[in-house]
């Protein structure tokens with residue numbers, strides 16, 4: 168698993184008890200996962216379909232540096248399933264893990280469409296950000 172994104176925990180990321188707010192962390196994860204899916208599927212039109220149990224293992228506090236890791240675990244026909252782990256960058260202590268995040272590949276009309284991908288690719292892939300425009 169690659170840990171691409173790092174976050175420095177700031178006052179605005181905290182809950183009233185002074186630790187990292189879970190909702191903020193989930194927003195970061197959703198964005199991390201959608202970017203991963205866009206790059207893997209070569210399509211900017213992907214949506215979050217399903218997120219499995221979220222295990223908040225330990226908390227983070229102001230000033231901590233955390234890192235977000237995502238990896239693909241299953242390429243379906245229209246879907247991509249990923250696993251996520253968040254850890255403290257310095258201590259490597261796990262903060263959160265999610266076994267399944269499922270994203271669905273959509274066509275220009277917003278319907279699920281086959282992505283044709285079978286495995287993780289690292290090669291540069293061009294991404295058409297406005298396929299509707301191309302059809303005009």
Ligand SMILES: CC(C)(COP(=O)(O)OP(=O)(O)OC[C@H]1O[C@@H](n2cnc3c(N)ncnc32)[C@H](O)[C@@H]1OP(=O)(O)O)[C@@H](O)C(=O)NCCC(=O)NCCS
Pocket residue numbers: 214215216217242243244245246247269271277278279
């Ligand atoms: C994404 C959406 C278009 C899919 O529609 P749908 O009718 O469920 O589509 P399908 O039944 O064809 O399923 C599409 C894929 O999702 C998978 N899927 C559907 N429900 C699932 C679930 N509960 N858990 C895991 N995977 C699921 C299917 O297995 C299928 O994958 P595959 O093609 O690789 O086999 C529709 O559910 C939707 O628009 N949801 C809202 C998405 C959204 O707005 N997300 C942001 C929320 S804040």
